Amino acid sequence: xxxxxxxxxxxxxxxxxxxxxxxxxxxxxxxxxxxxxxxxxxxxxxxxxxxxxxxxxxxxxxxxxxxxxxxxxxxxxxxxxxxxxxxxxxxxxxxxxxxxxxxxxxxxxxxxxxxxxxxxxxxxxxxxxxxxxxxxxxxxxxxxxxxxxxxxxxxxxxxxxxxxxxxxxxxxxxxxxxxxxxxxxxxxxxxxxxxxxxxxxxxxxxxxxxxxxxxxxxxxxxxxxxxxxxxxxxxxxxxxxxxxxxxxxxxxxxxxxxxxxxxxxxxxxxxxxxxxxxxxxxxxxxxxxxxxxxxxxxxxxxxxxxxxxxxxxxxxxxxxxxxxxxxxxxxxxxxx
Amino acid sequence: xxxxxxxxxxxxxxxxxxxxxxxxxxxxxxxxxxxxxxxxxxxxxxxxxxxxxxxxxxxxxxxxxxxxxxxxxxxxxxxxxxxxxxxxxxxxxxxxxxxxxxxxxxxxxxxxxxxxxxxxxxxxxxxxxxxxxxxxxxxxxxxxxxxxxxxxxxxxxxxxxxxxxxxxxxxxxxxxxxxxxxxxxxxxxxxxxxxxxxxxxxxxxxxxxxxxxxxxxxxxxxxxxxxxxxxxxxxxxxxxxxxxxxxxxxxxxxxxxxxxxxxxxxxxxxxxxxxxxxxxxxxxxxxxxxxxxxxxxxxxxxxxxxxxxxxxxxxxxxxxxxxxxxxxxxxxxxxx
Numbered sequence: 001x002x003x004x005x006x007x008x009x010x011x012x013x014x015x016x017x018x019x020x021x022x023x024x025x026x027x028x029x030x031x032x033x034x035x036x037x038x039x040x041x042x043x044x045x046x047x048x049x050x051x052x053x054x055x056x057x058x059x060x061x062x063x064x065x066x067x068x069x070x071x072x073x074x075x076x077x078x079x080x081x082x083x084x085x086x087x088x089x090x091x092x093x094x095x096x097x098x099x100x101x102x103x104x105x106x107x108x109x110x111x112x113x114x115x116x117x118x119x120x121x122x123x124x125x126x127x128x129x130x131x132x133x134x135x136x137x138x139x140x141x142x143x144x145x146x147x148x149x150x151x152x153x154x155x156x157x158x159x160x161x162x163x164x165x166x167x168x169x170x171x172x173x174x175x176x177x178x179x180x181x182x183x184x185x186x187x188x189x190x191x192x193x194x195x196x197x198x199x200x201x202x203x204x205x206x207x208x209x210x211x212x213x214x215x216x217x218x219x220x221x222x223x224x225x226x227x228x229x230x231x232x233x234x235x236x237x238x239x240x241x242x243x244x245x246x247x248x249x250x251x252x253x254x255x256x257x258x259x260x261x262x263x264x265x266x267x268x269x270x271x272x273x274x275x276x277x278x279x280x281x282x283x284x285x286x287x288x289x290x291x292x293x294x295x296x297x298x299x300x301x302x303x304x305x306x307x308x309x310x311x312x313x314x315x316x317x318x319x320x321x322x323x324x325x326x327x328x329x330x331x332x333x334x335x336x
Numbered sequence: 337x338x339x340x341x342x343x344x345x346x347x348x349x350x351x352x353x354x355x356x357x358x359x360x361x362x363x364x365x366x367x368x369x370x371x372x373x374x375x376x377x378x379x380x381x382x383x384x385x386x387x388x389x390x391x392x393x394x395x396x397x398x399x400x401x402x403x404x405x406x407x408x409x410x411x412x413x414x415x416x417x418x419x420x421x422x423x424x425x426x427x428x429x430x431x432x433x434x435x436x437x438x439x440x441x442x443x444x445x446x447x448x449x450x451x452x453x454x455x456x457x458x459x460x461x462x463x464x465x466x467x468x469x470x471x472x473x474x475x476x477x478x479x480x481x482x483x484x485x486x487x488x489x490x491x492x493x494x495x496x497x498x499x500x501x502x503x504x505x506x507x508x509x510x511x512x513x514x515x516x517x518x519x520x521x522x523x524x525x526x527x528x529x530x531x532x533x534x535x536x537x538x539x540x541x542x543x544x545x546x547x548x549x550x551x552x553x554x555x556x557x558x559x560x561x562x563x564x565x566x567x568x569x570x571x572x573x574x575x576x577x578x579x580x581x582x583x584x585x586x587x588x589x590x591x592x593x594x595x596x597x598x599x600x601x602x603x604x605x606x607x608x609x610x611x612x613x614x615x616x617x618x619x620x621x622x623x624x625x626x627x628x629x630x631x632x633x634x635x636x637x638x639x640x641x642x643x644x645x646x647x648x649x650x651x652x653x654x655x656x657x658x659x660x661x662x663x664x665x666x667x668x669x670x671x672x
Contacts (some may be wrong), residue, residue: 005439024440025446048384054428054479055464092390094477096432103341103361110361128391132475132670136342139468141430143390145480159656334468 026057049148051086053077056094056141060334062109064181066173066190067266069140070113072336075193075266077144078120079215082200085154086146091117094141097194098134109138120195141301156231163300164278165236166271168199168285169293170244172263176252178335180233189248194267194290202284202291203271210281212272218336220262222325224270226312234278235307238298238317261314262327264335272300350496371618375645385484387422389413392430392477396670398445400517402509402526403602405476406449408672411529411602413480414456415551418536419605421490422482427453430477433490434470445474485609493565494547499636500614501572502607504535504621505629507557510533511599512588525584530603537621538627539607546617549610550562556598556672560606562648571643574634576652597650598663600671608636 039203057073065232067075074091081088093113097106099106117124122144173192180187196215203210212232214224221243228235245253245260253260272280278296301307393409403411417424429449433442456635458480509528516523532551539546548568550560550609557579565572581589581596589596603626609617615633621630637643648660 006436025443050386050481052426052428052462052481054430054462054477056430056432056466058432058466090388092388092479093389094392094430094479096392096394096475096477107361126388126479128392128477130392130394130475130670132394139432139466139475141390141392141432141464141477141479143428143430143462143477145386145388161630188570197469207421246465296525334466 009213022186025084051081051084051146051148052143053080054141054143055080056139057336058139058334059178059336060137061181062105062138064191064330065177065194068109068112069138070109070111070192071116072193072266073140073142074113074116074120074122075195076217076336077142078122078195078197079269081144081146082196083154083213083215084146084148085200085204085210085213086148086151088120088122088144088146088197089120090125090145092123093142094128095130096139096141097129097131097248098137100129100134100136101138102136104136109202111119118137120197121268154210154213156212156214156228157233159228159232159234159236159272159300160211160274161234161302162275164275164280164281164296165225165244165298165300166273166278166285166296167216167221167244168196168269168271168291169267170246170249170261171216171265171268172202172249172253174243175220175263175332175335176249179256179332180252181274185252189252192265192267195267196267196290198288199269199285199291203273203281206280206284208273208277208281208284210271210273212270214270216265216268216270218264219327220260220264221270222261222312222324226324226326228272229268229312230310232300235301235305235309235311235313236298237301237307237313237315240314242295242297244295261324264332266336275299342627348653349547367421370409381487386415387420387482387484388479389416390477390479391416392475393672394475394670395514395672396473397517398441398474400527401513401528404445404448405474406445406447407452408450408529409476409478410449410456410458411531412553412672413478414458414531414533415605416484417480418532419490419549419551420484421488421536421540421546421549422484424456424458424480424533425459425545426461426481428479429460430464431466432466432475432477433465434473435467436470436472437474438472452531456533489551490546492548492550492564494570495564495568495570495572495608495636496547496610497570497636497638498611499547499608500611500617500632501561501574501631501634501636502609502614502618502621502630503552503557503580504532504607505603506582506585506606507601507604508553508581508585508589508596508599509569510602511556511668511671515592515668521588523584523588525588528588528601528603532603532605532626535605535621535624535627538624539609539617542616542620544609544617544620545615546607546609548606549604552604552606554600555663556596556600557606558597558648558660562660562662564606564608565648566646568636569648571637571641571645571647572634573637573643573649573651578631578633580629580631597660602672609633627650
């Protein structure tokens with residue numbers, strides 16, 4: 001008799017096992033043109049173009065340095081809309097409350113959610129509440145709807161040879177903050193969770209011909225860039241030296257043997273832009289809210305550089321070249 | 337020191353305690369015009385009008401006679417869109433998987449979800465997967481987007497004096513099916529979970545000037561009609577004799593001391609239509625898929641009938657009048 005195959009925590013990592021689960025079960029069952037694009041947001045035709053995205057938030061602890069699940073769910077959802085160039089407009093919220101959840105804590109989280117929605121310029125237009133057995137936990141699903149300006153095409157597969165690759169700030173902050181809370185490590189590291197509308201608006205209003213935007217969440221920068229390399233069929237080359245990591249997060253990672261390249265953020269994005277606009281894009285990002293730590297971290301390889309399609313290479317600090325892949329294994333569960 | 341107030345299962349009943357939770361915490365924090373309407377779907381302006389609704393499904397068991405959580409989540413969400421007269425177009429799915437969930441069971445549920453989406457004519461355009469600790473359970477959030485035809489205004493508050501009140505079929509089937517599974521009572525009762533698009537399309541295409549539509553879910557017919565009475569400021573009067581309940585469900589309720597008026601369905605709706613169109617509307621419903629058991633069950637009281645605004649009255653089989661209110665207490669948790 002074959003052994004029963006079961007879901008493990010690894011299926012929720014955002015890395016390889018998640019990809020397999022989606023590829024084997026959800027994608028075949030739901031196959032359609034829009035879903036097949038596998039973007040952060042779905043861009044759908046209709047009367048005008050709207051972008052729609054959904055995300056469930058299961059983070060523990062519910063409140064952490066730099067944020068809480070309420071702020072987190074708005075940022076995560078709004079950022080997913082922004083990554084398609086959409087203007088975020090509406091959110092829905094599905095609350096799944098565990099029996100025993102403190103009302104005051106819920107109130108605080110809901111307030112934070114509402115404040116973040118106001119900051120991000122979105123309206124919450126529908127909600128749902130369920131209660132389940134448990135130990136006072138809380139899960140929130142947020143679905144976002146945005147409007148996509150005419151003629152805009154920002155997509156995971158659009159990177160072109162020679163393009164510049166930028167990030168909007170330091171890597172790993174959210175992940176390190178959550179892990180620090182869980183391990184009760186004394187630290188000043190705060191989650192970076194933030195809505196990235198000002199950065200994206202700045203780039204688009206500034207005339208930057210943005211190819212690709214992607215927020216760096218579960219799976220970290222390594223996973224995101226590898227996915228962009230595969231989606232575009234290009235090779236991405238980054239410089240280890242150029243990837244911004246705060247001294248605190250670097251120390252934290254050193255202590256625990258973690259790699260900031262595979263640690264999630266909740267307020268950082270990757271942007272791929274034409275090489276000749278890289279300096280201008282960097283300037284815009286640095287001047288925008290939540291973009292002060294922006295940096296150019298690499299490029300999309302040109303023809304004749306001897307690289308392979310879909311590869312992610314990193315030139316290390318000691319001059320070697322490391323070939324990177326998506327996050328393997330489970331990473332840190334319930335980070336978002 | 338004041339006692340800490342905590343969430344109880346009652347907050348998820350769909351009845352009074354849920355209403356209080358929404359009224360006290362979510363509504364004030366999210367206050368906006370659209371949310372303030374408290375409809376099954378939010379109708380938002382934009383380029384054209386789109387309807388958006390969200391729902392999380394936490395039913396146990398995951399598979400039950402007549403359906404499963406996959407079919408249920410599509411029906412629940414699509415029906416919420418239909419209740420505003422919207423044409424359902426897109427769904428998002430957020431899967432929250434408990435560690436230990438059998439892959440085969442997930443596959444079966446996802447397939448059922450996809451089949452039901454096809455039946456209902458909606459595309460699943462975005463998804464999300466999380467894994468949490470647990471015992472092999474599954475929660476699904478579905479958010480739906482539909483387009484609202486120009487000039488259509490179907491809303492909870494639109495009932496007018498003298499209007500007829502119809503239901504599309506027998507009450508309590510889903511609730512009884514779930515409860516039967518839980519109590520392991522041998523029974524042939526099947527959940528009625530079904531997408532109601534054909535009924536709604538039939539009414540609208542047939543020229544019925546539909547005032548109000550509402551699917552009869554958590555809280556049951558009593559809760560739904562009381563809410564409609566309050567939203568419209570009218571008095572609803574129903575005839576106990578006229579409310580359709582199958583013989584099996586009636587026996588089941590008799591055995592357990594349950595009231596079918598407060599038992600949830602997942603494939604039934606209430607329609608309020610002009611009195612002079614009641615017979616025509618009934619005929620349309622009876623001829624539509626999932627509407628064969630439709631019935632006229634009452635009316636909206638006219639001026640001078642000595643009734644009070646917001647009341648729900650039922651003329652009983654023995655000739656008395658019972659004043660009904662929304663579901664009190666917790667009902668059956670995790671029914672949907």
